[in-house]
Amino acid sequence: MNEIPTTGAVIDAQDLVREYRLPRTRLFGAAPLLRALDGVSLRLEAGESVGLVGASGSGKSTLARILAGLDRPTSGTLRRRGRVQMVFQDPYGSLDPRMSVERIVAEGLYGERASRAQKRARVVEALEEVGLAAAHLDRYPHQFSGGQRQRIAIARALVSRPDLVIADEPVSALDLSVQAQVLNLMVDLRRRHRSTYLLVSHDLAVVAHLTERIAVIDQGRIVETGATDEVLNRPRHEVTRRLLEAVLPPDPLRARARLEGADRA
Template identity: 50%
Template sequence: MSARVAGRRGRRFRGPAGGAPVTAQPLLEVRGLRKAFAASTGLFGRGPLVRAVDGVDLDLAAGEVLGLVGESGSGKTTLGRAILRLVEPDDGAIRFDGVDVRALRGRELRRLRRRMQIVFQDPTSALNPRLRVRALVGEPLLVHGLARGRALRDRVAELLEEVGLEPSAMDRYPREFSGGQRQRIGIARALALRPDFVVLDEPVSSLDVSIQAQIVNLLVELQRRHRVAYLFIAHDLALVAHLADRVAVMYLGRVVEQAATRTILDRPAHPYTRALIAATPPPDPRRARARRMPIPGEIPSPIDRPAGCAFHPRCPWADARCREQDPPLVAVAEGHLAACHRADEVQSESFDATDSGRPPLHRPTAKPSTARPDTTPGKETDR
């Protein structure tokens, strides 16, 4: 990806190769966002509230990629859907390009959604099996009155080629494709309206490892080509690091650390972030024993959140203050936020992340590849 990416209205930011974005008016601003669900206690009963998202603040600049990582149950997916109002937030503010998203209704909300899209985790359940690909990819264009007839068919063919599929794929059904090919269709549909912002909700987690890199590299190419902003949700910090300008780490509904990707990897200030990095298997298995820092226990229930810092039952740095006082998310350095009473001590311990994680994914440096996976039924390049 280019070292510098130009956003709309002349805004400029550094891409992943150049570090954190420079100061700019955010495209997306999230403040104090909360979403809770009532736990079921039976056929008619309503139990206590599950605080899936508990006071999250985020900024995202145009053309920037923000990685959102955490274990299952941390609230990542709910946050992404709440930002798009696929689920209604209970509290907090969402501003997109200066517009109060929570105040919009009807046509105004539909108009804004031309600029905000999502790629779902499971492409199989996200695609209607009764519709052909041309209907699935072309539906957003029809709904917003942007193309019909021959123009619609041509636009669908263009989108399919852009994600590495043959135009002839438009006449087939989702069941005729492999998992990776279905996800390419989902990506084409999300990009049909040329949005400014896309939520990528664990877009490769349901795919075979053998093709995850292909899909990630496709997302890199598309982001560079269209200068679209991504909220890239994943549980794999090593994977997110290949794509993101900045990373936000979520734990039990809250952001516990946020910084430029390189800063997160080199100087993590929260024990949970440090554990996520260290838990990634290193390329050299002989170093695995020395590097591994497993996270003890399971993520607590959001119904019964621990007092004080929610991570203290699993944290090797926890002391009495951690068990009693909930740490706020504060700056530990310029552009680096952490919610930890002992962030200075966590950072002061030597930490080398250079040999952690999987081998680097290929970053395209020339023009995007025109190679396509074989879409012939029965020949599943993407699985």
């Protein structure tokens, strides 16, 4: 796998395959392989916001982790340019409970040369951008709500001004009303920083808020890609239709509002 910047894209993945070796079922039998990614190609241009949607187990997190450099593909090539940061689903598990907010967010500056005071100033700036304040620096994760914890995780991801942000189900662990607030925050931050986003979700409505292009993944393969409006209004693949149906009933008006973002808190 090489990561040499030879294209204008922030990410250029070709034919990624990721196989997991499962536990042997019989003592002398071969360990079975599970092909979680089965030939995925995906390009992200600078400044673009792309949604990756698919049902549970379709391979979204496997792909996100490989694109972020946290895991390696079994085969295929990945070219990536610039710095990448990730936001994870679980704002409880992803923040170390023994670390203060200041230390957690400063982790995002790991490796950067700056004085403690300079780092503190950038941490405060990042906290303010996500709607928190300097008064929160010395507090610990358990003192915050789920939505606030996810804001802290977003501050940690953004404090280094990354070129690419990969968010894997960033709101699915939150209450519905809080989901809308955190999504709106991400929309604002993206406008302000013009970074490239890959937003991973099983929920098409969540992705529609924040992305101009959508890729649909099913059983480790990308089955449909297109402009967000196109995919929502004229889904071509059966899998996409099923994901849309999960968003649509029972109340068509409310469903439209969800897709169009009119229910933003």
